[in-house]
Amino acid sequence: MPERLNIDGPLWDQSTFVGRFKHFLWVTDPRTCIVSEEELDKAKILVEQYRKHKEPPGTTVEQVIYAKKLYESAFHPDSGEKQNVFGRMSFQVPGGMAITGAMLQWYRTPFAVVFWQWVNQSFNALVNYTNRNAKSPTTTTQLLVAYVSATGSAMATALGCKYYWTKRASPFVQRYVPFAAVAAANCVNIPLMRQNELLYGIDCSDENGNIVAQSRFAAAKGITQVIISRITMCAPGMLILPVIMERLEKYRWMQRISVLHGPLQVLAVGCFLSFMVPTACGLFPQRCSIKATTLEWLEPEEYEKLKKKCGNNIPPLLYFNKGL
Template sequence: MDPNLLYWKTKGQSFSSRLQTWLNLLDPTLLLASEPEIQKAHTLLGRVEDLGKEDEAAVTLSLSSVHDDSGAPLPLFFRAPAVIPFSGLMVVASLVPHSKVTLSLSWQFLLQSYWAGFNFANRNSSSEQQGAKTSLRQLVLMAGTISYTACVATLPQIMINRLNVRSPPIQTFCRTVLPIPLSAALAFFNVFAIRSDESETGIQVFDQHGNLVGVSKAAGKQAVKETALSRAVLFGTTAALPHLLLLLLKRTRLFQRNSLLIMPVRHASTLLFLSLMLPVSFSLFPQLGTIKKETLEEELQAGAAGPHLFYHRGL
């Protein structure tokens, strides 16, 4: 088991401890570290059993920059600290009502492309550890997922423009209400589709001592489901809270007299809620998940020691 996973096993089993850890891991300055520094931090995490306060920087760098299966540094754009700097503008622009379908589609395409890449880079890579390589099927599936989610996310704008909707209540519904469940559903689908191989081929499961027991499809399905749910919470909440905030602010005299304040407040609040919800969504489920022995495949139950096994959930 990778040193990162061993750390999550001892330190990341409660929501509060995971949240505190992710608040540190999302620091954008961690992106400035070089690959030799990252590898050194990862090696230190694997060698030192009793980590002190002087080792906290190395632990944070390793957890934020190294893949928990392969032990290799993650692509810079798809590390956890890079999410806000690289996708924050995309999220804000994708949730803002646009006058043209092409503009809305462009921002959705960029957003869905980034998160498809993030989901793929941070997946459970058990199949790659067994010698399998990224197949043409996976690349086609990724391209199809990006195209499908981008087009579906643009539906509210298409409905308004193509159907020539002029009714204010319907326009309000399409621009403010419909994007909320749509954002959550598409975020769920993006993870579910991009990481479908984990459910079909299975992922590695470990016993309580970190020893490899085998490959389980049941664990793969649970890992994908948990991650997809956490992503749906992230995008659904980020889409909903700015609208609720604006509904309250529009009742105040300040916003009734200064309607120009609405747009900058919408942008700033969307980015704020995204930043606040990101560590929460990453902390909803343990990074090193557990699965009951009886839910595993029969051939694995015989070799499993203890009532449950562990698996890398991915991010």
């Protein structure tokens, strides 16, 4: 009898960067965004049936793998709920390329800076909320405060850099205003959208998946890694593309097609993101870990709860979902 697929485990080794890159290249495939709701629901049903060894007779491994791909791309790993299509990581390439390309093209006026930063942070807020640790609920008020704070920080950073660099920097350096604003906003947006994790901690489990503790330090570690990943995701496109455009715009043929500069930058950003989305997501393991002894000196009250729950069998490592 052929060996069954581990439906809840990754297809590639997640202890290596290459394995994580392959996994996220597979699961963030933008083509999954146009799959119908009906097909997504059928994929979820097949995954659940396969998990219980009750899949329809004649189901092939290829069908199960494709259902697993659709399920992991569209449903939250904690709650199992279907995610908003615009907030899925698989929408990062089409959504990110359009917005980032626009920010890089239209940065010369204060209105353009403010408008595109607002659009970008609205998109980021949706992505951050969609990919949060779903076991840490956030109130509507907290979401609103996070959204306004992150959007305001992005606009303030962008306008501040714009006015400062306009007087002191060359037009080429001014092209980096969008990246400075995006990097600053990520440092505000993500922690605020996931503030409940920092306030109350997130579930930590042993190697068998049994929840044994809650940790604020684990939340801080996961959120920090997500911030680094998000900045890394957009960095190559927003740092390298201005250099390319600065060189190209000196040629007459490029000056004659100025109306196409925006679409060209959108396509170029898409090329960068196609590679950088799985790269950034794969920088750190999705199933992150901390040493149990860390709780002893950082969160002693949680360590006491852990000792009461596990007795003399305290696991050396505690695992948690860091989010995306």
